[in-house]
Amino acid sequence: MSTAEPSFRWRSIALPALLPTLLFSIGEGAIIPIIPIVAGNLGATLAIAGLVAAILMIGELVGDIPSGWLVSRIGERPAMIGAALLSVVALVICLLAPNPVALGFGIFLIGLATAVFALARHAFMTSFVPVSHRARALSTLGGIFRAGVFIGPFITALAIELTGTATSAFWIHIVACLGAAVILIVLKDPTASFGSVRTVKVDGRKLREGEALVAREAQGLFRTIWSNRGVLAKLGTGASLISAMRASRAIILPLWALSIGISETNTAIIIGIAGGVDFALFYASGQIMDRFGRLASALPSMLGLGVGHLVLAFTHDVDANVEWFIFAAIFMSLANGLGSGILMTLGADLADKKNPAPFLGAWRFTSSLGGAGAPLVLAGITAAVSLSLAAGTLGIVGLIGAGVLARYIPRYVPRVPRR
Numbered sequence: 503m504s505t506a507e508p509s510f511r512w513r514s515i516a517l518p519a520l521l522p523t524l525l526f527s528i529g530e531g532a533i534i535p536i537i538p539i540v541a542g543n544l545g546a547t548l549a550i551a552g553l554v555a556a557i558l559m560i561g562e563l564v565g566d567i568p569s570g571w572l573v574s575r576i577g578e579r580p581a582m583i584g585a586a587l588l589s590v591v592a593l594v595i596c597l598l599a600p601n602p603v604a605l606g607f608g609i610f611l612i613g614l615a616t617a618v619f620a621l622a623r624h625a626f627m628t629s630f631v632p633v634s635h636r637a638r639a640l641s642t643l644g645g646i647f648r649a650g651v652f653i654g655p656f657i658t659a660l661a662i663e664l665t666g667t668a669t670s671a672f673w674i675h676i677v678a679c680l681g682a683a684v685i686l687i688v689l690k691d692p693t694a695s696f697g698s699v700r701t702v703k704v705d706g707r708k709l710r711e712g713e714a715l716v717a718r719e720a721q722g723l724f725r726t727i728w729s730n731r732g733v734l735a736k737l738g739t740g741a742s743l744i745s746a747m748r749a750s751r752a753i754i755l756p757l758w759a760l761s762i763g764i765s766e767t768n769t770a771i772i773i774g775i776a777g778g779v780d781f782a783l784f785y786a787s788g789q790i791m792d793r794f795g796r797l798a799s800a801l802p803s804m805l806g807l808g809v810g811h812l813v814l815a816f817t818h819d820v821d822a823n824v825e826w827f828i829f830a831a832i833f834m835s836l837a838n839g840l841g842s843g844i845l846m847t848l849g850a851d852l853a854d855k856k857n858p859a860p861f862l863g864a865w866r867f868t869s870s871l872g873g874a875g876a877p878l879v880l881a882g883i884t885a886a887v888s889l890s891l892a893a894g895t896l897g898i899v900g901l902i903g904a905g906v907l908a909r910y911i912p913r914y915v916p917r918v919p920r921r
Contacts, residue, residue: 518689519626520646522582522682526619527650529589529678532658534558534651535756535773536668537609539766543668546602548761549885554606555753556877561613562620563874566867567723569618574709574717578626579686585619586683593672593679612675625712644843648781655774659767668766719863726864733852734868737910741845741865742872743903744800747807749873750880750896751834754889755827757880758814761889762823772828776835783839790840791847797911800844801904806837808900815894845869851915 537558541551573581592611599605623643631639654674661670709717727734755776759769791799810833817826849865850858876896883892 518579518630518686519623519643522586522685523623523643523646524650525678525682525685526586526589527647528654528657529650529675530616531651531654531774531777532661532671532674532678533593533612533654534752535655535759535770536658536662536671536766537605538753538757538760539668539769540596541602541605542760544599544602544605547885548757548889549881550602551760552753552757552877552884552889553881554602554609555757556749556874556881557606557609558613558616559749559870559874559877561610562617563613563867563870564610565614565617566621566870569621570716570719570863572618573622573625574707574714578622578629578710578712579689581622582619582626583683583686585615585622586679586686588615588618589679590676590683593676597669597672621716625710625716628712628715629710630712644846645781645784648777648784648842652774652777652781655770655777659770659774662767662770671770715859718857718859719866722860723863723867726860727868730861730864733914734864736906737848737852737914738865738868740800740903740906740910741848741869742875743899743906744804744841744845744872745869746872746876747804747811747896747900747903748838750811750876751807751838753877753880754811754814754893754896755831755834757884757889758818758827758893762818762827764824764827772831776831779832779835780839780842783836784842787840787842787844788847791844795911796844796848796851796915797907799841800848800907800911803837803841803844804900804904804907806840807834808897808904810834810837811893811897811900815890815897818890818893848911848915 534555537555538551541554542548546554569581576584589612592608592615595608595611596605599608627639627643657674658671661674662668664670755773756769759772764772787799810830813826813830813833817823817830820826845865849862849869852865853859853861876899880892880896883895
């Protein structure tokens with residue numbers, strides 16, 4: 503095992519990790535607000551449009567399972583390049599889709615690619631950023647992702663205004679993915695820039711530290727879930743509900759705008775502004791968690807997301823429904839921003855410090871179940887009854903989730919003393 507700690511310069515991760523992440527995130531942020539709109543333009547009902555949008559999260563959940571194995575086999579950089587190119591193929595399918603079913607297939611592939619790209623960039627940072635700078639680097643990575651999701655909708659609004667079609671957002675993501683892939687392809691081998699890096703043997707194979715981390719996360723996933731079933735059934739349920747409310751927010755805002763007749767351009771602008779509020783709070787959330795404890799971030803975040811859904815539920819048919827929609831979008835983004843990083847932080851708090859990878863893989867998968875399930879619930883209730891009832895149901899789920907977090911975070915994660 504090599505233990506040499508490479509010297510570290512922040513600019514050394516800008517091209518291989520941060521810039522590709524920013525481009526990929528801008529592309530993702532560009533398409534998220536318009537997926538239900540494109541599905542509606544292809545003849546989908548409101549419920550089916552919500553289901554098509556939900557398939558993105560389902561693809562990410564499915565992609566979480568093999569992505570660790572893939573990254574450990576081919577390496578971080580090739581995995582990011584492959585994920586970007588798979589996204590391009592999927593986006594072309596979306597552009598050519600003649601019906602919502604074909605669109606849903608393309609969206610599913612985008613979800614798979616997103617899961618691989620996200621895990622590969624995390625592994626890259628683990629391999630090439632020394633421990634002394636790793637937390638700040640990962641926090642910066644999270645901020646870069648949120649910045650991309652903030653910028654993307656505004657580019658979409660401009661593209662729709664210029665072209666008159668919502669599908670132009672798919673071209674934005676294609677350009678972003680190709681840009682990320684080109685940057686990663688033309689870069690020299692990262693070890694030439696970073697020097698010697700820590701390596702670990704896994705199943706007889708010599709892997710860089712980040713590759714070993716994701717390989718261990720992928721090994722025995724369901725066995726690890728079973729052996730940690732106590733905490734995962736309790737606090738893990740709370741984490742799953744956090745993911746559920748975040749996923750619901752991402753789906754319900756464009757779906758709501760579609761249902762009350764807001765134009766495609768204005769939908770993208772409103773969601774972009776809301777994303778700016780979310781982005782602005784990612785650092786403050788970490789400060790709150792460190793100074794006042796994890797619950798001080800998680801509880802107001804869940805309460806805010808729940809209340810935001812309830813606001814939507816009771817304002818669909820009022821005269822000022824557009825104004826209420828804008829308020830709810832900003833309010834939920836504020837709540838979501840206050841919870842930035844809470845899932846990763848709780849996972850790190852709970853994991854075995856000597857061998858955290860297996861638990862972190864189980865924690866991420868358990869959390870992702872809520873993110874994949876909530877949009878399906880949203881689409882199902884919308885199909886059976888109405889979008890307003892779906893919003894109200896998920897608002898109640900958010901309040902229940904706040905109760906779960908209030909009960910189990912103090913039990914499993916001792917409060918951090920105020921500094």
